[in-house]
Amino acid sequence: MADTMGHSATATRNTSVAIGFCLLAIAPQIFEFIWSIGTIFGWGAGRGPATVLISHATALVAGAPAALIGAAGGDTKKASSDVLLALIYSYPLFAVAILTVFMTIRSAQDYVGGIVLMALALFALWASSDLQGMRGFSFGAGTAPRMFGGLLVALGAGIALTGLLADGPGMAHYSWRGPMFVMASIVFFALAIRPLGVVVSAFTSFLIAAMGTHETRWVETIIVGACLTAGCALLFPYVLGLPMPMFPRFLVQ
Amino acid sequence: MDIFANLAHGFAVALSPINLLMCLIGALVGTLVGVLPGIGTIATVAMLLPITFGLPPVGALIMLAGIYYGAQYGGSTTSILVNIPGEATSVVTAIDGHQMAKQGRAGPALAIAAIGSFFAGCVATVLIAVLGAPLTKLALAFGPAEYFSLMVLGLIFAVVLAKGSVLKAIAMIVFGLLLSMVGSDIETGASRMAFNIPELADGLGFATVAMGVFGFAEIIRNLDAGAEMNRDLVQQKITGLMPTRKDLIDSTPAILRGTVLGSILGILPGGGAVIASFAAYTLEKKLAKNPSRFGRGAIEGVAAPESANNAAAQTSFIPLLTLGIPPNAVMALMVGAMTIHGIVPGPQVMQKQPDLVWGMIASMWIGNLMLIIINLPLVGIWVRLLRVPYRLMFPSIVIFCAIGIYSVNNAPVDVILAGVFGLVGYWLIKHDFEPAPLLLGMVLGPLMEENLRRALLISRGDWSVFLTRPLSAVLLAIAAFLLTLTLLPMLRAKRDEVFTESEN
Numbered sequence: 243m244a245d246t247m248g249h250s251a252t253a254t255r256n257t258s259v260a261i262g263f264c265l266l267a268i269a270p271q272i273f274e275f276i277w278s279i280g281t282i283f284g285w286g287a288g289r290g291p292a293t294v295l296i297s298h299a300t301a302l303v304a305g306a307p308a309a310l311i312g313a314a315g316g317d318t319k320k321a322s323s324d325v326l327l328a329l330i331y332s333y334p335l336f337a338v339a340i341l342t343v344f345m346t347i348r349s350a351q352d353y354v355g356g357i358v359l360m361a362l363a364l365f366a367l368w369a370s371s372d373l374q375g376m377r378g379f380s381f382g383a384g385t386a387p388r389m390f391g392g393l394l395v396a397l398g399a400g401i402a403l404t405g406l407l408a409d410g411p412g413m414a415h416y417s418w419r420g421p422m423f424v425m426a427s428i429v430f431f432a433l434a435i436r437p438l439g440v441v442v443s444a445f446t447s448f449l450i451a452a453m454g455t456h457e458t459r460w461v462e463t464i465i466v467g468a469c470l471t472a473g474c475a476l477l478f479p480y481v482l483g484l485p486m487p488m489f490p491r492f493l494v495q
Numbered sequence: 496m497d498i499f500a501n502l503a504h505g506f507a508v509a510l511s512p513i514n515l516l517m518c519l520i521g522a523l524v525g526t527l528v529g530v531l532p533g534i535g536t537i538a539t540v541a542m543l544l545p546i547t548f549g550l551p552p553v554g555a556l557i558m559l560a561g562i563y564y565g566a567q568y569g570g571s572t573t574s575i576l577v578n579i580p581g582e583a584t585s586v587v588t589a590i591d592g593h594q595m596a597k598q599g600r601a602g603p604a605l606a607i608a609a610i611g612s613f614f615a616g617c618v619a620t621v622l623i624a625v626l627g628a629p630l631t632k633l634a635l636a637f638g639p640a641e642y643f644s645l646m647v648l649g650l651i652f653a654v655v656l657a658k659g660s661v662l663k664a665i666a667m668i669v670f671g672l673l674l675s676m677v678g679s680d681i682e683t684g685a686s687r688m689a690f691n692i693p694e695l696a697d698g699l700g701f702a703t704v705a706m707g708v709f710g711f712a713e714i715i716r717n718l719d720a721g722a723e724m725n726r727d728l729v730q731q732k733i734t735g736l737m738p739t740r741k742d743l744i745d746s747t748p749a750i751l752r753g754t755v756l757g758s759i760l761g762i763l764p765g766g767g768a769v770i771a772s773f774a775a776y777t778l779e780k781k782l783a784k785n786p787s788r789f790g791r792g793a794i795e796g797v798a799a800p801e802s803a804n805n806a807a808a809q810t811s812f813i814p815l816l817t818l819g820i821p822p823n824a825v826m827a828l829m830v831g832a833m834t835i836h837g838i839v840p841g842p843q844v845m846q847k848q849p850d851l852v853w854g855m856i857a858s859m860w861i862g863n864l865m866l867i868i869i870n871l872p873l874v875g876i877w878v879r880l881l882r883v884p885y886r887l888m889f890p891s892i893v894i895f896c897a898i899g900i901y902s903v904n905n906a907p908v909d910v911i912l913a914g915v916f917g918l919v920g921y922w923l924i925k926h927d928f929e930p931a932p933l934l935l936g937m938v939l940g941p942l943m944e945e946n947l948r949r950a951l952l953i954s955r956g957d958w959s960v961f962l963t964r965p966l967s968a969v970l971l972a973i974a975a976f977l978l979t980l981t982l983l984p985m986l987r988a989k990r991d992e993v994f995t996e997s998e999n
Contacts, residue, residue, distance in 0.1 A: 352660075355926035359666055366673050369688040373680075379956020381948045383685035387676045390669050397666040404662065414925040420718030421921060424711060424893055428914035431897040432907040444894050451890035454718050458886055466887050474898055484549060484902040 259354065260342040266361055267335035270327060271298040301325045302332060323372070330368040335361055349410025356402030363394035420454045427451035439487040440478070445471040498624055505624075505853030509861055514554050518858045521558035522865045525565020529572070530877045532579045534892065536566045537931070538713055540828045541705035542892075544835065545899040552836035553851050557858040559832055563825050564616065564808045564859065567768060568866045571608040571801050572877055575601060584768040584804040587776040591789060591796030603738035604797050607746050609870050610738075611802035615754040616863035619809035622758055623816070623856050627845060630817035634842035637818075639950040640960050644970040646943050649820055651974040652763055653932050655981045664932050667923075671936025672943065674699055681945060694908040701831040703900055703909050704937060705824075707916025708923070708930045710896045714889050715921045738794075746798035749779055753799035757806030762813050763822065768804040775803035809859055815840060816852055820939070824931040827938040 265272075275298070278291040289297070301324035309325050338357055347353045366387060373384025404410075427450035434443035448467035452458045478484050508514060528539040540559055547555035570582030575592035588608065595604040637645070654664040677688045678698025689695040738746075756778060757771040779799040780789050789796050812829075814822045819841030821827040833840050838848060845852050870877075900913050923930050954960035962968045 351926055355663075355928065356666075358922075358926075359670065362670070363673070366688060369690070370676075373685055373687060374683070380952055381682075383680040383683045383687055386944045386947070387673065387687060390672045390676070394666060394669045394673060397662060397669060400662050401660075401666060404660070411927070415719075416925065417719050421715045421918060424715055424718070424889075425914050425918065427890070427893055428711070428897055428910060428917070431894070432901075432910035432914075435901055435907055435910075440898065444898060447897060448890045448894050451893040452886070454889070455886050457884075462887065463890070466891065470891050470894060474894065478898055478902055484545070486898075486902060486905065 255350075256343055256345065256347060259347065259350070260339045262354075263335055263339035263342060263357060266358070267332045267339065268298075268302070270331065270365065271302075274298070297322075297324050298328075301328045326371055327368050330371060331361070331364045334364055345406055347405060348408060349405040350412040351405070351414065352408075352410050353402050353405030354413065356398045356400070356405060358398075359401065360395050360398030363391050363398055367391040367395070419456070423454035424451055427454075436487065437491050439489045439491070440475050441471055441488055442490055444474055497628065501628075501849065501853050502624055502857060504849060505855075505857030506861075508553060508850050508854030509557065509857040513551070514557055514854060514858060515861070517550070517554040517558040518561050518862045519865055521561020522565040522862050522869055524558075525562040525567075526569035526572075526866065526869055526877065527880070528562065529566035529569020529582050529585075530880055531883075531888070532573055532577075534888075535709060535713060536563055536582065537705065537824050537828065537934075538710040538892075539566070540825055540832075541702055541709055542896055542899050544702045544705075544828065544832055545903045547832055548835060548902070552833070552838060553854050555832060555836065556829065556851060556855055557862075559829060560812070560855055560859060561862045564805055564862065565866055565869075567801070567805045567808050568609060568612050568870050569877065570804075571612070571797070572605065572870065572874060573881065575604045575608065575797070576878060577881060584772050584808075585801070586769075587772050587800045588797055590776070591791070591793050594790065594792035595794065595797065598792050600792065603742050603794070605874060606738050606871060607742060607794055607798050608801040609867050611746065611750040611753065611798045612805040613863050613867045614750055615757060615802035615806035616809060616866075617860060618754050619758055619761070619806045620856060620860045620863070622810055623813055623859070624853075626762075626813055627817055627852070627856075630813065631842045631845045634818045637842075637966070638964070639946040639953065640964050640967045641970065643943060643946040643950055644961055644967040644974070645818065646820060646939050646946070648970045648974040649814075649822065650932075650935065650939065651978055653823070653935055655977050659927060659929060661978075661981055663928050667928055667930070667932040668936035671933040671938075672940040674704065674933075675937045675940025676944070681941065682948065692908075694904075694906055694912075699912070699937075700900075700903060700909055701828075701834075701937065702903055703913045704916050705828060705831070705934055706896050706900055707913040708920035708933065709824075710892065711914060711917025712920025712924060712930070714892060715917060716924050717885065718889065742794050746794050749795035749798040750802045752778060752782075753802030754806045756799075757803030758810045760803070761807030761810030761822075768807045768811075771803040771807035772800035775799040805863075812855070812859075816844065816855075817842060819844070820942075821935065824934045827934050830938050 271294075274289075275291060275294050278289055278294045281290050301322070305322070305325040305328065309329060335357075338360075342357075345353075370384045370387035370391065373387065374382035375384050375388070376382055427447040430450055431443050431447040434446065445467055448470060449463065452463045452467070475488060479486055479488065509518065524539065524543070525536075528534045528536060540562055543559065543562065547559065550558070566582050567584055570580060570585035571588050571592065573582075574580050574585040574589035575596050578589050578593040580586040580589050592604045592608070595601065650668050654661055654668065675698070677695055679685070679689075679696060680687055686696055753775040756775050757768075760771040760774060761768070776796060776799060779793075779795045780786050783789065783793070783795065811822045811826055814820050815826045815829060819830075819839070821830050821840075830840050833844075838844060838851065896913070897910050900910050901907065903909060920930055923933075950960055951958070960967075961971060
């Protein structure tokens, strides 16, 4: 096997997968950081970006090891949620990333798929870590999520293991054009529906989505888009009686 | 005779003008999505869930049911004429059906497909009516432990019958169970995994996830392949719909066998129309005196799978209506539709909502009658629809879905969540995970958790309750048996692979 694939090619491939896992390991922290930038402009509530950055960095570098040592020494002090995130979610994934470098991946599709599922399950375990567990013989709110989260960690690990043991397909090719424009269209619709109403947001979203393929011909797209918008504007509010704004707010007033 | 009284009542409900209209709309929409490749039944039912909001519950469910079995009719048209399955359930119909069309026998192929479906639909309707009441009585004897075991069995069935890796299918179910736990806990009211997002406090919307994973993800995936599909449409005009005497004689036993097989596979949890059509085709090939005819335009190869998928599509309503447990993803969506209207699916539905249950059963027969009319004389119209290019279709679906999701709760966040689940679904497809078990897990999640909790509470924390109660033990034993049956050959194959590798 190794001679056909070339050793160096496998090595670079593994490194990029490992780097991907490292990014995945701190993805929630990065997400919260990006989210927190909004608080500068007064959008949303939550911690500011500086606080987020500092608290996660200390949790990752100092807090979690300290908590580990503390736990080993029998100290049951309650850890903060940032430290728990680092402990439950980030550290296991870093460990997986390090292990990945030394593995021969025989089916990247299964291996990466399994690890990402495992990451999701670990994240769910962290998210339900503040919930109450068993109380005597009755289930607490956190029991079932933890049970199934644990099960999914095991299953994800199992799938990843089959990716190491059995030959299978590699990573599939992802295209960016379709997903990007369809997502852009969906997000635009979600943001525009309240202020701009069905007519404007549906038509614009239609045009954005149509950019998802290079085969779009604009004249027919605009005609179809206009007809569809008109149809939806009649169907949803009038025929089905679902209340929604029709026209931009500033025009109506 | 109770059944006749009930059926008469059902027909009275189904024949009211509004319900007839709903049935017709369902059948038309079903045929439409069945004909058009690239839009699945699950996505369509998910898309139309919000629309049923403004309708009376009976009409809404009649319409949604019509879409499901209507799609089985429509799918065969595309399979036969274009050699692209319009629907996953008519994949095998394309093999012989398209050959028949190429030989200039498209008319008889379409006719036999429709006749087979109609016959199967009638049988399945009777079956639902006959089996409904006794199964409901059985269900009333179920305690929480039995319910939990039954759901485990259903999920295991789904795993066993899913294509691809067993491990992956189980993982998808567990993922679905986890997703179902987002939101408030039923018993304590504690907010679980909601991250203080108010829109998540009520849990992830079922329609939202379904639309994302099946609607948006399908679109993104289809765009990958290039929007323009190669459509090798049989161009000549379809003449002579009537099958010959020989066709009828050849296909009658195939239709009968397909109907029986489809009805059984439909009732089993995890089954459904797709597997039924494959199984029926295989069975015909095995039984045929001259199997080499298959793949070259054998009429049995059209008759059997088409009867089987329609029978299965209808009999899969049995577990839903009697036990309240959805056997497949479309039925899971029907649960969603019922809950939107405040109906809790379960054995009590049959007694408390006779209008709904019997009206729906009667409407199935009426719907089948409508479908045979919609499909045979009007086949030309449906074929013309196939010329609508995907580049115009997909933005329309995106917008329609987006407005639909928004209208459920008037919540823009739901639309974005559906988009995120679209990406998740795209990723799942790329990694060869099947999304249908995920949906099933998500629907069964709250039910399973509730029954598990209740069973353990009653037994005072004793897990052995699932094994000491006889019914529950039998159900679990079947589940374990099935799972080992599927896992054994896989393990052996894996080990063989490992061994051959190490020998090199």
